[in-house]
Each structure stands twice: as C-alpha cells, then as structure tokens.
Amino acid sequence: MGRLEVTIADGGMLARVQVHRGPPSALAELRAALAAAGVVRGIDEPALQRLAQRLDDPLTELALEIAHGSSPIDGDDGRLQGDLLGGRIAGVAAADGSIDFRERHGLRAAAVGDVVAEILPATTGTAGHDVRGRALPSRPGKPHRQKAGRGVRREGDALIATVDGVVLCTDTTIDVVPLHVHAGDVDYRSGNLHTKGALVVQGDVGDGFAVTAGGDLVIAGTLQGSKARAGGRIEVERGIVGATASARSGSDIRCHHATAARLVAENTIEITDQCMQASVHAPRIHVAGERGAVRGGELRCCTSIDVTTAGSAAGIRTVLVAGDP
Numbered sequence: 001m002g003r004l005e006v007t008i009a010d011g012g013m014l015a016r017v018q019v020h021r022g023p024p025s026a027l028a029e030l031r032a033a034l035a036a037a038g039v040v041r042g043i044d045e046p047a048l049q050r051l052a053q054r055l056d057d058p059l060t061e062l063a064l065e066i067a068h069g070s071s072p073i074d075g076d077d078g079r080l081q082g083d084l085l086g087g088r089i090a091g092v093a094a095a096d097g098s099i100d101f102r103e104r105h106g107l108r109a110a111a112v113g114d115v116v117a118e119i120l121p122a123t124t125g126t127a128g129h130d131v132r133g134r135a136l137p138s139r140p141g142k143p144h145r146q147k148a149g150r151g152v153r154r155e156g157d158a159l160i161a162t163v164d165g166v167v168l169c170t171d172t173t174i175d176v177v178p179l180h181v182h183a184g185d186v187d188y189r190s191g192n193l194h195t196k197g198a199l200v201v202q203g204d205v206g207d208g209f210a211v212t213a214g215g216d217l218v219i220a221g222t223l224q225g226s227k228a229r230a231g232g233r234i235e236v237e238r239g240i241v242g243a244t245a246s247a248r249s250g251s252d253i254r255c256h257h258a259t260a261a262r263l264v265a266e267n268t269i270e271i272t273d274q275c276m277q278a279s280v281h282a283p284r285i286h287v288a289g290e291r292g293a294v295r296g297g298e299l300r301c302c303t304s305i306d307v308t309t310a311g312s313a314a315g316i317r318t319v320l321v322a323g324d325p
Contacts, residue, residue: 012130013036075125104191149175165197
C-alpha cells in the first residue's frame with residue numbers, strides 16, 4: 001500500500017484520500033493517485049492544494065474528502081401564475097392598520113381583456129455527475145396540464161379573459177365563468193363577493209357585508225344591513241332591511257319589502273309588499289302586491305310612482321316626489 005490511498009463511496013458521489021506516513025510527496029503524485037482511482041470531476045482544488053503542502057512532512061497522517069459529485073436537479077412542472085389565481089385570504093389590511101375580515105377575496109373578478117394567468121412551461125432540469133465523470137440525468141418537468149375553458153383565450157404564454165366574470169381554477173381547468181352561484185350566506189366564512197359577471201346568492205347577505213356584480217345579481221334571502229351593487233338587475237327574494245342596507249342597480253331592482261334602506265336604480269324599482277322608512281330613487285317606482293303600502297321615508301322618481309297606500313293614520317311623514325330629474 002502506497003502513502004496515498006483513494007477510495008470512492010456513496011455510489012460514486014464522494015472520493016476520499018487517506019494519507020499514511022511515508023516518503024515526502026508532491027501535488028503531482030496526489031493528482032496521479034486521483035486519476036488512477038478514476039476521480040476526474042468535482043475535485044476540491046483548494047483542499048487539494050492545502051493537502052499537497054502537508055505531504056512534505058513524512059509524518060503526516062490524515063483522511064480528507066477531496067471530491068464530490070453533483071446530484072441532478074429535476075425540472076419544474078409547468079404551472080400557472082398570476083394574481084387572479086390566489087385563494088381566499090384572512091382579510092385585508094386598512095390604512096390604519098386594522099384588518100377588514102369581511103374582504104377575503106373569495107372570488108377573483110376578471111373583465112374582458114384581463115390577463116388571468118401566465119403559463120410557466122416545464123423545465124428540463126440540470127444533469128448531475130459523479131466523481132468518475134459519469135452523467136446523472138435529471139427528470140424533466142411535466143407539461144402544464146390545466147385546459148383553458150371557453151372564457152379565456154391563449155396569447156403566447158398568457159391567458160386572457162374573453163368574458164366578464166370570475167376566475168375558475170381547478171386541477172384540470174382554468175376558465176372565466178360569467179355566472180357564479182354562491183351556495184349559502186354571505187358571511188365571515190365567504191367574505192364579500194365581487195364579480196364582473198352575474199352573481200346568485202342562495203342565502204342571506206349578512207350585516208356589514210357587500211356583494212357586487214357587473215351583470216345581474218340575485219339574492220335568494222335578505223339583504224340585512226348590507227350593500228348590493230350591480231350593473232344589471234338586482235332581485236332580492238325577501239327584504240332589503242336596515243339603516244345601513246343599500247342596493248344600487250344600473251337597471252332594475254325588485255324585492256319583497258324594504259325597511260329603512262336606500263334603493264337606487266336606473267330604470268324601475270318594484271317592491272311587491274311594502275316600503276317602510278326607506279329612501280327609494282328611480283325613474284319608475286312600483287309598490288304593488290297585496291298591501292302595496294308606503295309608510296314613512298321618501299320616494300323620488302322622474303316618471304311615475306305607483307302605490308296602493310301611502311302614509312298612515314299615525315301621521316308618519318311620507319314623501320312622494322314625481323318629475324325629479
């Protein structure tokens with residue numbers, strides 16, 4: 001056995017030099033020992049130089065890791081990235097440092113022309129090698145697998161919204177859907193709901209919450225101390241109730257009853273039961289149905305107001321104004 005003994009371990013990923021006592025040696029002999037053992041890659045040159053300086057001393061004995069292989073780095077799978085792909089959050093920070101826990105971004109609204117996401121292609125990865133110089137192949141990433149729905153089109157690596165609505169992103173599909181149906185109430189679990197398309201809420205909108213839609217908005221329950229905004233029609237199956245409740249529509253509003261709320265529409269407001277202490281503004285106002293009663297509050301229109309009963313025997317101040325531009 002010579003003074004320099006080279007061993008290879010860890011499946012060819014590590015080379016060690018064992019130095020025994022013996023005649024003085026030089027850097028050339030050290031390199032020759034590595035070459036004889038087949039070590040040609042990953043040599044630690046600074047460590048090699050330092051070790052060579054100690055070989056002048058015949059009493060030097062030591063063991064040193066002198067070369068390391070490099071493991072392959074697998075490629076990344078193709079994926080989507082974009083701000084509109086984020087899930088529901090805990091809340092939004094306000095300027096004063098407080099957190100609005102009602103604004104949770106449960107829906108990610110998109111309009112025609114918005115960049116919904118960017119496709120990041122799969123990468124091939126980086127091959128590795130062992131200390132003998134043998135290549136260690138990497139695993140290439142898998143291609144992006146989500147298919148684009150009818151609500152998006154691809155331009156290069158960008159997915160562009162072709163309709164107004166909300167982003168739908170699943171394991172298999174990326175799309176923008178023009179109608180979103182929310183199963184349940186709008187509360188702290190869901191947070192406020194906003195879409196550029198149409199929205200159906202199959203429950204109530206709770207106190208202090210808000211729902212907005214670029215298109216039509218349908219609420220199966222009650223708008224209780226909350227706000228509704230829509231570019232299209234608003235329909236509330238029950239009531240719009242509370243001093244902080246409001247509904248504003250770019251078209252029509254229809255509800256069963258309104259109490260102490262504010263309603264504004266560009267076309268017609270129809271209340272099918274009664275209106276109490278509410279502020280109602282629209283070109284045409286109809287309070288019809290079995291009671292069709294307006295008790296208190298103020299109704300203003302520029303075309304017509306149609307009610308069955310206005311005011312009360314108790315003398316509640318009730319204002320009806322027609323011809324208001």
